[in-house]
Amino acid sequence: MPIENAATAELIKALPKAELHLHIEGSLEPELMMALAAKHQVTLPYATIDDVRRAYNFDNLQSFLDLYYLGASVLRDEDDFYRLMWDYLCKCKEDKVVHAEIMFDPQTHTERGIGFEVFMSGFMRAIAQAEKEWGQSTLLIMSFLRHLSEESAFETLEAAQPYLSMITAVGLDSSELGNPPQKFARVFAKAKSLGLLRVAHAGEEGPVEYIWSALNDLDVHRIDHGVRSVDDPALMQTLAQKQMPLTVCPLSNIKLCVFSHMREHNILSLLDSGLLVTVNADDPSYFGGYLNDNYHALAAHLPITQEQIKTLAANSFKASFLAQDKKALWLAQVAAL
Numbered sequence: 001m002p003i004e005n006a007a008t009a010e011l012i013k014a015l016p017k018a019e020l021h022l023h024i025e026g027s028l029e030p031e032l033m034m035a036l037a038a039k040h041q042v043t044l045p046y047a048t049i050d051d052v053r054r055a056y057n058f059d060n061l062q063s064f065l066d067l068y069y070l071g072a073s074v075l076r077d078e079d080d081f082y083r084l085m086w087d088y089l090c091k092c093k094e095d096k097v098v099h100a101e102i103m104f105d106p107q108t109h110t111e112r113g114i115g116f117e118v119f120m121s122g123f124m125r126a127i128a129q130a131e132k133e134w135g136q137s138t139l140l141i142m143s144f145l146r147h148l149s150e151e152s153a154f155e156t157l158e159a160a161q162p163y164l165s166m167i168t169a170v171g172l173d174s175s176e177l178g179n180p181p182q183k184f185a186r187v188f189a190k191a192k193s194l195g196l197l198r199v200a201h202a203g204e205e206g207p208v209e210y211i212w213s214a215l216n217d218l219d220v221h222r223i224d225h226g227v228r229s230v231d232d233p234a235l236m237q238t239l240a241q242k243q244m245p246l247t248v249c250p251l252s253n254i255k256l257c258v259f260s261h262m263r264e265h266n267i268l269s270l271l272d273s274g275l276l277v278t279v280n281a282d283d284p285s286y287f288g289g290y291l292n293d294n295y296h297a298l299a300a301h302l303p304i305t306q307e308q309i310k311t312l313a314a315n316s317f318k319a320s321f322l323a324q325d326k327k328a329l330w331l332a333q334v335a336a337l
């Protein structure tokens with residue numbers, strides 16, 4: 001097994017990176033979860049922070065989502081959402097994530113009676129502060145929960161109307177199997193007509209047909225995960241030819257048993273096939289690490305070269321929603337290392 005060397009560790013630290021697949025609710029650390037539960041007198045089935053961490057053993061996506069929604073139930077007021085976003089942005093600074101495209105799940109909160117004004121003002125306060133303090137670049141992606149109805153997604157899009165200037169794209173997440181992208185074709189068409197860009201989780205646990213559907217029915221700019229693409233050579237060819245980005249999340253894939261071990265992960269074969277692959281953390285608090293931890297895990301278990309690490313960092317900017325001039329600036333910095 002290749003062991004990460006000091007030069008590789010230095011490179012990972014020094015590279016500017018963009019993060020394109022990060023659920024803000026999945027960055028809720030157990031310490032903050034317990035503190036907010038106490039603040040709002042929410043009863044959780046855990047007595048200690050260690051109990052929370054011990055519960056983070058998942059068999060599949062659904063077993064994780066059950067805990068993720070339970071954890072999110074402690075988020076109640078503007079300050080909670082500020083703190084959640086602020087803590088993640090501080091991690092960005094630490095990991096040299098100079099640009100982050102951050103997903104949030106409105107329905108996780110609106111279903112509990114918490115309105116857009118509460119979470120959006122908390123998020124925007126943290127985002128403005130990080131931009132002012134160290135120039136953090138951030139965009140927001142509003143994700144629909146695919147286990148809920150098309151009608152609920154339409155209501156969410158409607159409720160988001162006053163906030164559209166703060167939202168760059170829509171996404172699709174939650175329980176993949178049984179909830180194919182085409183279920184949301186009309187919602188995504190409406191989002192497109194409102195000027196929103198589009199991403200969707202597909203091919204994490206679901207079959208390649210869901211990836212085709214995300215491309216053809218949702219007209220997405222990126223596929224979140226997409227690791228099952230290898231099951232279909234014609235799809236691989238299409239993804240490579242379109243340079244359709246895949247936002248791959250290595251630690252997430254191991255924690256959710258998509259691959260049995262990091263040495264089994266297919267990220268290098270996706271890369272070798274000419275796909276625009278990026279590395280991301282997904283739900284870092286639940287999956288054991290933030291963005292740089294994902295790079296380190298690849299370096300520790302796969303025969304990845306420093307050139308490939310640089311390619312992954314460069315891809316993160318190429319696949320981002322940044323303007324071309326900003327992309328060019330960051331790409332030049334990556335190339336200079």
Ligand code: ADE
Pocket residue numbers: 023026061068173174175176201204252282283
């Ligand atoms: N919501 C948060 N993380 C997710 C993931 N990895 N897949 C689907 N939905 C999610």
Ligand code: ZN
Pocket residue numbers: 021023173201224282
């Ligand atoms: Zn995700």
